[in-house]
Amino acid sequence: GQQLNQSPQSMFIQEGEDVSMNCTSSSIFNTWLWYKQDPGEGPVLLIALYKAGELTSNGRLTAQFGITRKDSFLNISASIPSDVGIYFCAGQKKNTGNQFYFGTGTSLTVIP
Amino acid sequence: EAGVVQSPRYKIIEKKQPVAFWCNPISGHNTLYWYLQNLGQGPELLIRYENEEAVDDSQLPKDRFSAERLKGVDSTLKIQPAELGDSAVYLCASSLYADTDTQYFGPGTRLTVL
Numbered sequence: 534g535q536q537l538n539q540s541p542q543s544m545f546i547q548e549g550e551d552v553s554m555n556c557t558s559s560s561i562f563n564t565w566l567w568y569k570q571d572p573g574e575g576p577v578l579l580i581a582l583y584k585a586g587e588l589t590s591n592g593r594l595t596a597q598f599g600i601t602r603k604d605s606f607l608n609i610s611a612s613i614p615s616d617v618g619i620y621f622c623a624g625q626k627k628n629t630g631n632q633f634y635f636g637t638g639t640s641l642t643v644i645p
Numbered sequence: 646e647a648g649v650v651q652s653p654r655y656k657i658i659e660k661k662q663p664v665a666f667w668c669n670p671i672s673g674h675n676t677l678y679w680y681l682q683n684l685g686q687g688p689e690l691l692i693r694y695e696n697e698e699a700v701d702d703s704q705l706p707k708d709r710f711s712a713e714r715l716k717g718v719d720s721t722l723k724i725q726p727a728e729l730g731d732s733a734v735y736l737c738a739s740s741l742y743a744d745t746d747t748q749y750f751g752p753g754t755r756l757t758v759l
């Protein structure tokens with residue numbers, strides 16, 4: 534199936550620092566989503582993006598839908614310990630039955 | 646409002662044994678998804694239901710995996726017989742309709758095959 538590449542694979546940052554991660558694909562998507570997954574839990578939707586170039590915020594999180602429609606970016610400002618987890622991007626194509634394709638994940642560790 | 650419920654949360658079985666996972670989606674959600682998540686990877690779709698109809702099962706290994714959603718509400722995913730490589734987390738998700746972006750995930754069932 535489709536593979537979305539996320540980078541970096543893992544991050545170790547100090548509390549208070551800003552975080553940036555991205556997701557790229559060889560295919561065009563109509564919707565980009567960002568999820569956070571805590572250990573032992575299912576992914577939880579953070580932000581959804583619907584238009585190329587769109588910039589959307591959710592608290593300290595900001596995500597952008599790349600203008601090529603093949604990538605997306607997630608930024609977290611002023612990180613706190615509860616930001617720890619794995620962040621997944623997901624892309625959706627309308628012409629494949631609305632199937633979602635998930636990225637490989639970015640593991641974030643925040644050092645207090 | 647209750648979220649997506651899955652059981653069991655953990656299952657340990659020996660290879661060649663059968664295993665079944667159960668999912669109860671959020672009330673009123675027509676679309677139900679089963680995903681496989683291997684360690685260190687993102688979820689991969691196994692099957693999607695719209696009401697009781699399986700509309701996308703192209704990624705389901707049909708020689709050993711089966712699923713059902715008889716009344717269009719809760720669903721069961723079965724593996725028979727299980728193999729060592731089936732060890733993973735099996736996630737269930739639901740959404741109001743198929744064309745909505747918002748999927749709500751359950752906590753998953755972690756399967757270990759010995």
